[in-house]
Amino acid sequence: MGSTTLAVQTRGLTAGYGSTPAVHDLDLEVAEGEIAVLLGANGAGKTTTLLALAGELRPMRGTADVLDCGRRSRLDRRARSGLGYLTEGRCVFMGLTGWENLKLGRGKPARALELFPELEPHLGKRAGLLSGGQQQMLALGRILATEPRLVLADELSLGLAPLVVQRLLGALRAAADRGAAVVLVEQHVRHALAIADRGYVLRRGRVALSGTGAELAADADSIGRQYLTGEA
Numbered sequence: 465m466g467s468t469t470l471a472v473q474t475r476g477l478t479a480g481y482g483s484t485p486a487v488h489d490l491d492l493e494v495a496e497g498e499i500a501v502l503l504g505a506n507g508a509g510k511t512t513t514l515l516a517l518a519g520e521l522r523p524m525r526g527t528a529d530v531l532d533c534g535r536r537s538r539l540d541r542r543a544r545s546g547l548g549y550l551t552e553g554r555c556v557f558m559g560l561t562g563w564e565n566l567k568l569g570r571g572k573p574a575r576a577l578e579l580f581p582e583l584e585p586h587l588g589k590r591a592g593l594l595s596g597g598q599q600q601m602l603a604l605g606r607i608l609a610t611e612p613r614l615v616l617a618d619e620l621s622l623g624l625a626p627l628v629v630q631r632l633l634g635a636l637r638a639a640a641d642r643g644a645a646v647v648l649v650e651q652h653v654r655h656a657l658a659i660a661d662r663g664y665v666l667r668r669g670r671v672a673l674s675g676t677g678a679e680l681a682a683d684a685d686s687i688g689r690q691y692l693t694g695e696a
């Protein structure tokens with residue numbers, strides 16, 4: 465990739481649970497300023513890949529270089545180096561208000577509100593009372609306010625309306641345009657490919673197909689039929 469700086473580079477990465485691998489021989493590259501989307505059917509290995517990049521799962525074989533952290537570093541170390549990880553589900557503290565959620569992060573709440581000004585009237589409510597879209601804006605705003613160098617986002621937009629999906633993905637694109645690297649697991653394939661620089665399609669824990677966002681978007685229908693329906 466020329467002189468670009470890679471935020472993520474895996475070589476032959478194999479990872480899984482106990483002694484059973486769930487992803488095999490992954491060669492992934494994500495440069496600073498790039499969005500890579502991971503696509504695949506249920507069970508294809510997308511979440512496992514993010515867990516390995518986050519330092520939550522150790523490689524069984526191969527290597528995963530993430531930011532400038534040591535290969536055996538854990539999530540806490542990677543977070544201190546600029547990794548923001550939005551796990552599957554809602555990454556907010558439901559019993560705290562929106563304000564309290566924003567103040568828990570290392571970033572300035574004002575920065576989160578610049579990104580998602582529509583949250584402002586709702587910040588006095590407990591996060592558990594916010595809509596799903598507002599909760600995800602809160603979670604993503606809190607992470608992006610820290611100016612992360614790498615964002616891992618797992619099904620951020622699951623179950624949300626298309627306009628909210630576009631707001632969330634647009635905020636990730638803007639973060640990448642400011643230099644962050646992003647690895648995104650997304651069910652909204654077309655929306656995701658529209659903002660992605662590259663994509664990897666996983667099947668049964670292996671990369672079955674990869675390409676630029678534009679290349680994969682041109683084949684989105686056939687990718688959907690071949691790789692994204694049913695179980696991996």
Ligand SMILES: Nc1ncnc2c1ncn2[C@@H]1O[C@H](COP(=O)(O)OP(=O)(O)OP(=O)(O)O)[C@@H](O)[C@H]1O
Binds near residue numbers: 481505510511
């Ligand atoms: N904690 C776990 N222990 C054992 N096996 C697991 C665990 N989590 C996931 N797996 C297995 O690893 C494989 C990959 O799962 P993973 O969650 O990475 O897939 P995914 O592509 O993220 O799927 P989905 O879209 O359904 O979230 C599956 O076969 C799954 O059953």
